[in-house]
Amino acid sequence: xxxxxxxxxxxxxxxxxxxxxxxxxxxxxxxxxxxxxxxxxxxxxxxxxxxxxxxxxxxxxxxxxxxxxxxxxxxxxxxxxxxxxxxxxxxxxxxxxxxxxxxxxxxxxxxxxxxxxxxxxxxxxxxxxxxxxxxxxxxxxxxxxxxxxxxxxxxxxxxxxxxxxxxxxxxxxxxxxxxxxxxxxxxxxxxxxxxxxxxxxxxxxxxxxxxxxxxxxxxxxxxxxxxxxxxxxxxxxxxxxxxxxxxxxxxxxxxxxxxxxxxxxxxxxxxxxxxxxxxxxxxxxxxxxxxxxxxxxxxxxxxxxxxxxxxxxxxxxxxxxxxxxxxxxxxxxxxxxxxxxxxxxxxxxxxxxxxxxxxxxxxxxxxxxxxxxxxxxxxxxxxxxxxxxxxxxxxxxxxxxxxxxxxxxxxxxxxxxxx
Amino acid sequence: xxxxxxxxxxxxxxxxxxxxxxxxxxxxxxxxxxxxxxxxxxxxxxxxxxxxxxxxxxxxxxxxxxxxxxxxxxxxxxxxxxxxxxxxxxxxxxxxxxxxxxxxxxxxxxxxxxxxxxxxxxxxxxxxxxxxxxxxxxxxxxxxxxxxxxxxxxxxxxxxxxxxxxxxxxxxxxxxxxxxxxxxxxxxxxxxxxxxxxxxxxxxxxxxxxxxxxxxxxxxxxxxxxxxxxxxxxxxxxxxxxxxxxxxxxxxxxxxxxxxxxxxxxxxxxxxxxxxxxxxxxxxxxxxxxxxxxxxxxxxxxxxxxxxxxxxxxxxxxxxxxxxxxxxxxxxxxxxxxxxxxxxxxxxxxxxxxxxxxxxxxxxxxxxxxxxxxxxxxxxxxxxxxxxxxxxxxxxxxxxxxxxxxxxxxxxxxxxxxxxxxxxxxxxxxxxxxxxxxxxxxxxxxxxxxxxxxxxxxxxxxxxxxxxxxxxxxxxxxxxxxxxxxxxxxxxxxxxxxxxxxxxxxxxxxxxxxxxxxxxxxxxxxxxxxxxxxxxxxxxxxxxxxxxxxxxxxxxxxxxxxxx
Numbered sequence: 014x015x016x017x018x019x020x021x022x023x024x025x026x027x028x029x030x031x032x033x034x035x036x037x038x039x040x041x042x043x044x045x046x047x048x049x050x051x052x053x054x055x056x057x058x059x060x061x062x063x064x065x066x067x068x069x070x071x072x073x074x075x076x077x078x079x080x081x082x083x084x085x086x087x088x089x090x091x092x093x094x095x096x097x098x099x100x101x102x103x104x105x106x107x108x109x110x111x112x113x114x115x116x117x118x119x120x121x122x123x124x125x126x127x128x129x130x131x132x133x134x135x136x137x138x139x140x141x142x143x144x145x146x147x148x149x150x151x152x153x154x155x156x157x158x159x160x161x162x163x164x165x166x167x168x169x170x171x172x173x174x175x176x177x178x179x180x181x182x183x184x185x186x187x188x189x190x191x192x193x194x195x196x197x198x199x200x201x202x203x204x205x206x207x208x209x210x211x212x213x214x215x216x217x218x219x220x221x222x223x224x225x226x227x228x229x230x231x232x233x234x235x236x237x238x239x240x241x242x243x244x245x246x247x248x249x250x251x252x253x254x255x256x257x258x259x260x261x262x263x264x265x266x267x268x269x270x271x272x273x274x275x276x277x278x279x280x281x282x283x284x285x286x287x288x289x290x291x292x293x294x295x296x297x298x299x300x301x302x303x304x305x306x307x308x309x310x311x312x313x314x315x316x317x318x319x320x321x322x323x324x325x326x327x328x329x330x331x332x333x334x335x336x337x338x339x340x341x342x343x344x345x346x347x348x349x350x351x352x353x354x355x356x357x358x359x360x361x362x363x364x365x366x367x368x369x370x371x372x373x374x375x376x377x378x379x380x381x382x383x384x385x386x387x388x389x390x391x392x393x394x395x396x397x398x399x400x401x402x403x404x405x406x407x408x409x410x411x412x413x414x415x416x417x418x419x420x421x422x423x424x425x426x427x428x429x430x431x432x
Numbered sequence: 433x434x435x436x437x438x439x440x441x442x443x444x445x446x447x448x449x450x451x452x453x454x455x456x457x458x459x460x461x462x463x464x465x466x467x468x469x470x471x472x473x474x475x476x477x478x479x480x481x482x483x484x485x486x487x488x489x490x491x492x493x494x495x496x497x498x499x500x501x502x503x504x505x506x507x508x509x510x511x512x513x514x515x516x517x518x519x520x521x522x523x524x525x526x527x528x529x530x531x532x533x534x535x536x537x538x539x540x541x542x543x544x545x546x547x548x549x550x551x552x553x554x555x556x557x558x559x560x561x562x563x564x565x566x567x568x569x570x571x572x573x574x575x576x577x578x579x580x581x582x583x584x585x586x587x588x589x590x591x592x593x594x595x596x597x598x599x600x601x602x603x604x605x606x607x608x609x610x611x612x613x614x615x616x617x618x619x620x621x622x623x624x625x626x627x628x629x630x631x632x633x634x635x636x637x638x639x640x641x642x643x644x645x646x647x648x649x650x651x652x653x654x655x656x657x658x659x660x661x662x663x664x665x666x667x668x669x670x671x672x673x674x675x676x677x678x679x680x681x682x683x684x685x686x687x688x689x690x691x692x693x694x695x696x697x698x699x700x701x702x703x704x705x706x707x708x709x710x711x712x713x714x715x716x717x718x719x720x721x722x723x724x725x726x727x728x729x730x731x732x733x734x735x736x737x738x739x740x741x742x743x744x745x746x747x748x749x750x751x752x753x754x755x756x757x758x759x760x761x762x763x764x765x766x767x768x769x770x771x772x773x774x775x776x777x778x779x780x781x782x783x784x785x786x787x788x789x790x791x792x793x794x795x796x797x798x799x800x801x802x803x804x805x806x807x808x809x810x811x812x813x814x815x816x817x818x819x820x821x822x823x824x825x826x827x828x829x830x831x832x833x834x835x836x837x838x839x840x841x842x843x844x845x846x847x848x849x850x851x852x853x854x855x856x857x858x859x860x861x862x863x864x865x866x867x868x869x870x871x872x873x874x875x876x877x878x879x880x881x882x883x884x885x886x887x888x889x890x891x892x893x894x895x896x897x898x899x900x901x902x903x904x905x906x907x908x909x910x911x912x913x914x915x916x917x918x919x920x921x922x923x924x925x926x927x928x929x930x931x932x933x934x935x936x937x938x939x940x941x942x943x944x945x946x947x948x949x950x951x952x953x954x955x956x957x958x959x960x961x962x963x964x965x966x967x968x969x970x971x972x973x974x975x976x977x978x979x980x981x982x983x984x985x986x987x988x989x990x991x992x993x994x995x996x
Contacts (some may be wrong), residue, residue, distance in 0.1 A: 157640055159637075163633070169633065238637075
């Protein structure tokens with residue numbers, strides 16, 4: 014049913030995919046706003062009811078389109094003393110795809126990556142790479158015997174070696190002619206053909222990243238791991254390197270798992286995104302799927318500047334504090350919900366504010382965010398709910414101005430049973 | 433000691449030197465307040481004073497005929513002494529690397545049980561004077577030592593002649609290694625601590641086991657640190673007098689001392705010049721190595737262990753435990769044993785130890801500490817405020833005396849007092865100066881000035897320059913501002929420097945032996961006298977006192993490692 018959802022040009026309508034910092038703000042803002050509107054459990058795990066059913070569709074249904082599983086995590090748990098960093102991680106990565114683990118800091122995504130690499134040992138659960146169990150059943154294989162590559166957050170290039178020596182480092186016989194040609198091939202792949210004899214300390218951030226990538230690709234790992242690969246680059250360089258890394262990974266045909274807290278990065282380069290919360294996978298699926306149809310409030314509020322609009326489900330309509338709308342606007346809402354209360358996920362591009370006389374207003378503008386091409390107005394409704402509305406930069410309202418709010422979404426919206 | 437060589441040179445002040453400063457003064461666009469002329473003159477005077485021993489040595493050497501100089505330098509003795517010294521330096525340096533590097537690796541990178549304790553214990557021998565160690569080993573394994581006694585006691589006396597001798601190269605190298613390897617341990621440890629451990633992780637994900645990663649990634653990067661430590665060991669070995677003297681191995685220092693006392697001053701002079709030349713070579717190597725160590729790349733490293741030893745943890749513990757046994761437990765045990773043992777012939781004879789000797793030591797050390805700090809103050813203030821060539825040259829020159837072997841320094845001051853003063857001023861003055869307390873204290877100042885300058889300079893550099901400006905704007909004169917603002921702020925550094933000089937002076941052997949006033953017996957000269965006479969029991973108590981004093985000088989070192 015999801016695939017039937019009319020998507021029209023909704024992606025083009027979302028201009029707020031600004032830079033990464035913006036994305037971070039959005040994630041935190043989302044949670045805070047929902048909390049302020051009286052919905053204290055915004056970051057709770059997946060909601061019960063139909064939402065859970067729909068989650069199943071999202072998780073799989075990809076395996077037939079993808080190659081064989083290359084990396085499998087089954088019930089992986091990592092505890093440090095009484096702290097649980099990873100609590101039952103389940104993930105399958107197929108050949109040739111790029112899966113991004115996306116989550117707030119401290120959610121356990123980097124720990125997961127380090128366990129896959131063999132730099133940490135799981136407390137429980139199994140990890141299999143290329144069909145071989147590398148951790149679990151009481152045995153742990155050291156990192157050097159796993160065929161897993163890792164691009165470190167700060168690249169960890171060897172400062173005492175040249176660019177070419179760094180790339181050749183993991184090759185079986187670094188001094189052989191075969192190694193030389195492999196190094197040349199990789200340097201060409203990452204666009205550093207003439208840099209082989211340079212010292213890595215002379216390179217710029219982006220160049221260092223290319224070397225790090227070439228170095229970990231050289232021994233042809235089964236899985237390539239990327240730990241926050243763009244966090245060490247200038248904002249202006251990030252977008253460019255993102256596309257570049259995606260191209261290199263595609264050309265190398267490598268299976269890759271990346272970790273980031275930057276939703277824009279995750280959504281733009283991944284084949285699939287796994288949203289991680291509190292040490293487990295909250296939702297995994299294609300980027301559009303996860304963004305359009307978050308299966309939990311956590312995922313919803315983590316992606317985009319989400320707000321939750323309370324609604325009462327009628328026979329044909331839903332009643333909200335900003336008017337009634339057709340029931341079909343809510344994605345997959347069955348007849349069983351008639352008469353109950355739900356919270357509708359609305360993002361700024363789903364809403365418009367119109368200045369009206371105070372008597373007709375739904376609420377008033379309490380804050381305006383200027384992003385250059387557009388304004389995001391925060392509107393506090395009379396019942397206390399705070400919504401965000403996206404407007405062109407020419408539409409200027411003042412803080413305190415009374416406004417009416419309209420739902421203008423032309424696609425089905427996600428919803429959650431009211432709490 | 434060469435860390436400051438890597439400091440950035442503000443363009444236009446350092447390169448233009450005096451002229452640049454002059455121009456800045458003339459044009460009035462000085463970026464910052466320039467040091468007083470008085471301060472510059474004082475600092476330069478201090479530098480000249482501590483450099484003067486080189487002049488006396490050169491003056492004495494210039495009185496040798498060329499022919500005699502060549503004959504002495506090419507004599508068999510001179511060649512033997514050079515060969516012996518180089519062999520000793522080579523053996524001790526290699527052995528120190530073999531001991532210091534593994535100790536540093538297991539205490540920094542592995543989950544060795546009680547890492548902190550072993551780190552402290554592995555560094556501790558550095559502050560124990562090696563001649564105390566030599567004394568302990570000779571008194572245990574020497575001809576009239578503990579071991580032959582025990583063997584005789586158990587009816588095994590016939591074995592004694594077949595035991596390897598403790599004297600000579602073997603014993604000297606053993607003792608020097610046991611007490612100087614911490615230089616390598618500490619510099620290697622510092623390199624390992626600043627090593628970015630994600631590089632090790634990177635190597636492991638690139639299919640390298642820890643030993644292979646150690647060889648290809650860690651070792652090349654800690655090599656400058658290891659080399660720096662090895663060169664310090666070489667410098668110490670070359671300049672140490674006590675150990676080869678007790679162990680009867682003819683290296684430069686021992687022969688110079690013997691010749692000095694046997695009125696072979698010409699020979700002593702030439703050997704001193706040769707020794708200085710070898711020292712200069714090592715110093716030159718050292719300055720090149722230290723300049724290379726700053727790579728300034730990579731993320732800050734952590735001190736958390738990166739290698740799990742698993743069930744070998746306790747086996748590996750035998751390494752630091754074994755080393756500590758030979759460097760600490762054994763010498764202290766032997767000394768304690770001599771203390772409680774009252775055999776005839778050992779505790780009897782010679783003069784008894786008197787508390788007055790300890791007071792003499794403390795008195796001389798306190799004088800040395802006070803005067804050294806006074807000398808250090810202008811140098812530290814000047815070097816801390818100016819980056820000019822002159823300032824750096826002044827600070828550098830204070831290290832010359834530090835690098836000069838104590839025996840050579842003693843010799844140079846003997847020439848100054850007994851010969852130059854006699855000729856230039858008069859016999860009366862020369863007699864008053866030669867083997868006087870002020871001359872001895874001056875020798876201490878020359879030897880230990882860098883310790884006080886280093887401690888003071890860093891606290892001078894830590895003072896916000898605006899504070900003095902604020903005091904001036906509030907109506908203080910320059911000297912008032914110094915007294916009320918600068919001095920209180922640098923006093924912790926001054927005190928630390930003074931304490932360090934005090935402790936080091938307490939156990940200084942070389943110049944104390946050569947220059948101490950007749951009848952002025954200190955702990956060190958007492959130990960020397962009774963150990964030469966073989967009254968080991970008499971030396972035990974003062975030696976233990978020195979070990980305790982040495983332990984005190986470890987305190988700032990431990991504090992430093994807490995911060996790290």
